[in-house]
Amino acid sequence: xxxxxxxxxxxxxxxxxxxxxxxxxxxxxxxxxxxxxxxxxxxxxxxxxxxxxxxxxxxxxxxxxxxxxxxxxxxxxxxxxxxxxxxxxxxxxxxxxxxxxxxxxxxxxxxxxxxxx
Amino acid sequence: xxxxxxxxxxxxxxxxxxxxxxxxxxxxxxxxxxxxxxxxxxxxxxxxxxxxxxxxxxxxxxxxxxxxxxxxxxxxxxxxxxxxxxxxxxxxxxxxxxxxxxxxxxxxx
Numbered sequence: 001x002x003x004x005x006x007x008x009x010x011x012x013x014x015x016x017x018x019x020x021x022x023x024x025x026x027x028x029x030x031x032x033x034x035x036x037x038x039x040x041x042x043x044x045x046x047x048x049x050x051x052x053x054x055x056x057x058x059x060x061x062x063x064x065x066x067x068x069x070x071x072x073x074x075x076x077x078x079x080x081x082x083x084x085x086x087x088x089x090x091x092x093x094x095x096x097x098x099x100x101x102x103x104x105x106x107x108x109x110x111x112x113x114x115x116x117x
Numbered sequence: 118x119x120x121x122x123x124x125x126x127x128x129x130x131x132x133x134x135x136x137x138x139x140x141x142x143x144x145x146x147x148x149x150x151x152x153x154x155x156x157x158x159x160x161x162x163x164x165x166x167x168x169x170x171x172x173x174x175x176x177x178x179x180x181x182x183x184x185x186x187x188x189x190x191x192x193x194x195x196x197x198x199x200x201x202x203x204x205x206x207x208x209x210x211x212x213x214x215x216x217x218x219x220x221x222x223x224x225x226x
Contacts, residue, residue: 006160034213043205043218044161093160104149104209108160 003027004096006109007070013116019110020080029074034106035067038091050077069110084116089092120144123206123217132226136193140206140217143187149209150182154202155219161205164189176186196224 003026013019023033032051035045048064050056050071058064066088068080079097082087091113095106123140130136138152145206149168153161165180167173173180181190193200199226206217 004160032212041221046213049213090184091158102222104212105151105163105166106207106214107163108153110160111158113158 002105002107004107004109006112007092008112009068009110010113011115013114015116016083018082019084019114020040020078021092021094021114023077023079023096023109025075025096028098029095030077030098031074032079032097033071034095034097035069035077035079036093036095036109038093040091044093045110047079059106078096081114084114086116089114089116118143119204120210120215121208121217124220125218127221128221129223129225130175130196132196132198132224134196134224136196136200136222136224137191138191138204138206138220138222140189141187142189142208142215142216144208144210145184145187147208147210147215150180150189151206151207151209152178152180153205154200155205156202164204196222198224198226200224 005024007022035047038044047062048056048058050069052071052074056069071077093111095108121142132217152165155161168180170184177194179192203221205219207214
């Protein structure tokens with residue numbers, strides 16, 4: 001149980017284009033989903049927290065107009081990197097928490113590797 | 118001072134060794150403690166989840182929490198080459214996880 005998928009697993013795009021990454025909870029309903037980015041040999045950096053049906057909460061320093069997050073249902077959240085640039089190249093990982101009260105465990109997706117050329 | 122301190126390693130041990138991984142934290146408000154394992158280019162996988170001081174065992178893994186010292190540990194018994202990965206401690210505060218830097222572990226045959 002508690003499986004989270006991401007699509008695509010790897011994407012290459014040209015500078016200036018936009019890329020959408022999907023995060024799905026496959027066997028549970030997720031009230032909250034989180035988006036992280038991770039640079040090589042570094043820990044995870046939380047970008048934003050999204051709750052189903054409401055606006056995402058962005059961490060300090062994360063541009064909300066550049067990283068658009070939509071959490072349209074209890075099983076799907078999307079991250080759109082708008083006008084991507086080479087410095088946006090990174091490993092993006094989502095996680096989800098169950099709707100079960102008091103369970104704060106986060107289950108992570110397999111990650112999406114973004115390369116901007 | 119970081120909220121969560123974790124030695125990044127790398128830590129190299131022979132197969133069969135007992136591995137000890139540790140994290141310290143500064144915020145006494147943290148109530149839930151987790152250990153994740155992350156293989157290269159993969160998402161983190163939840164290994165252990167605890168919310169009280171003491172020990173929790175799951176197979177070859179034992180998680181230990183000492184809230185009075187603000188110190189948590191993960192022990193791996195009979196380590197295997199397949200345990201080679203980065204281990205991240207994480208603590209839950211204010212509905213988000215605070216991660217340690219991650220310790221890279223290499224178990225060699």
